């Protein structure tokens with residue numbers, strides 16, 4: 001006969017009522033864990049969708065998303081020549097703010113290698129991936145663009161062909177994907193102010209020369225509205241994504257690249273961790289702190305309830321001891337109630353969470369591993385919570401049963 | 405047959421000015437199959453003696469044998485108190501002290517389980533039938549009358565087939581009629597089951613039911 005079960009069953013209403021509050025505390029703990037998962041997911045979804053084995057970035061930086069990195073385009077072909085490299089692709093990344101249609105669009109423009117990006121697009125919620133080398137964009141739904149929308153960038157018209165959800169850069173800006181060539185084109189397009197400034201600087205330089213002074217009409221060339229300052233060089237890329245022939249050769253490739261003076265090299269997992277360290281570390285600590293406070297609170301609460309229930313049972317415990325019940329059985333009765341409270345509370349938390357979390361403003365991601373891990377913590381918390389009650393129960397004097 | 409023997413038990417509470425000599429050189433024997441009354445004025449040490457014999461709070465000095473084995477020597481128990489109580493003793497209290505969240509049947513069954521009686525169910529049915537409680541088996545303690553509760557308590561005390569049954573004022577909470585019925589029950593248990601029964605009581609009107617009576621005064625026992 002399980003005494004904890006019998007007692008709970010006898011007063012199941014009261015037990016459930018006291019446990020409901022604890023369940024809500026656990027719901028919030030679960031939400032914290034889910035929000036953290038969501039943060040990690042959001043932060044890494046872009047990185048993961050790129051499927052690189054090795055990241056080559058500017059020497060001394062931590063990669064394009066965690067840091068600012070600039071690489072000369074030539075790095076791409078140099079890396080491609082390294083033994084063991086199946087594919088090396090340049091990546092561009094820049095946060096832009098452009099006027100488009102009704103208002104300002106602020107986004108992170110990621111230039112993907114063409115044609116590989118046809119095959120590995122991030123998960124889409126609408127439309128399709130990039131299928132042409134030019135003129136197409138995949139935008140995050142949070143920008144408010146719909147499939148088929150036209151966006152004018154660098155005096156070219158682009159069509160939104162697909163939408164992602166929650167594809168955000170570490171800066172929190174929505175990501176827009178384009179082919180690398182298109183992205184370079186947009187990056188090379190200087191805003192009107194920059195063109196005007198450059199025009200004036202050139203006119204001044206012209207006036208300072210003999211040629212300019214001798215032939216003032218040359219300035220008229222600069223006044224041509226179609227004139228643009230020539231790009232001095234192809235805009236840089238931020239990283240080169242390397243895929244190895246064979247995963248076993250990743251180490252070899254890294255060793256070869258490590259000798260280069262102008263790049264730093266990271267494995268995919270390292271790059272992901274660098275990104276997370278930078279972006280998620282602070283919120284993670286904050287969430288962990290909140291969760292810890294809540295867990296301590298629930299532990300104290302369960303402890304207080306279990307202790308009170310044990311006090312109420314003093315006489316029963318004395319009788320059990322007088323009947324010769326072993327200490328294990330008496331401690332078990334208290335401990336199991338604490339577990340039951342934790343388990344029921346957690347079940348409530350999972351059930352409430354399943355209903356409530358989809359309506360949270362932040363994305364809450366719960367997988368079985370998280371539910372299991374939080375469950376294990378709840379088990380530990382309820383075990384710790386029972387200690388005072390167990391101690392009290394073991395100290396009850398059986399003689400109390402003989403007195404009134 | 406001798407079920408219990410105690411020799412030269414002494415016990416005091418407190419120290420100095422508040423020193424109380426609750427037991428002074430008490431010796432007694434309980435025979436199997438005999439029911440024995442323990443009388444005496446309030447504060448004379450009856451409960452203290454029951455606690456000592458019941459291995460609940462050990463004496464300061466003296467010896468106790470149960471079933472021919474020495475179990476207490478001075479202030480030390482020879483073995484685990486849990487185990488000794490489980491093996492030799494049953495208790496009935498002033499109030500029935502049933503476990504409030506268990507039905508009558510489960511109260512008895514739990515005692516059978518703790519007492520290591522196999523199978524607990526059968527023994528429970530047997531005891532409930534013996535104490536004429538079968539029809540109330542599924543009632544919760546609060547649904548039972550005082551006399552019924554006390555009968556369940558006796559059933560519970562008998563679960564482990566104890567050689568010794570100790571009862572401290574088991575009828576104090578009952579009216580005269582029901583009190584007498586419970587006392588008759590103790591006599592019946594002693595005579596039919598061969599249990600040695602010691603009952604603390606104030607009620608001289610039921611003395612006719614006892615085979616033997618001891619009287620206490622100021623911590624001393626008079627036969």
Ligand SMILES: Nc1ncnc2c1ncn2[C@@H]1O[C@H](COP(=O)(O)OP(=O)(O)OP(=O)(O)O)[C@@H](O)[C@H]1O
Pocket residue numbers: 417418424425426444445446447448449450451452453
């Ligand atoms: N825990 C204790 N601490 C101190 N003194 C105690 C304690 N228990 C009992 N005493 C004292 O020991 C003496 C004997 O007490 P005991 O309870 O054995 O008497 P009793 O014969 O059972 O009385 P009653 O008929 O009132 O139940 C009394 O003087 C009592 O005050």
Ligand SMILES: [Mg+2]
Pocket residue numbers: 450451452572
């Ligand atoms: Mg007493």
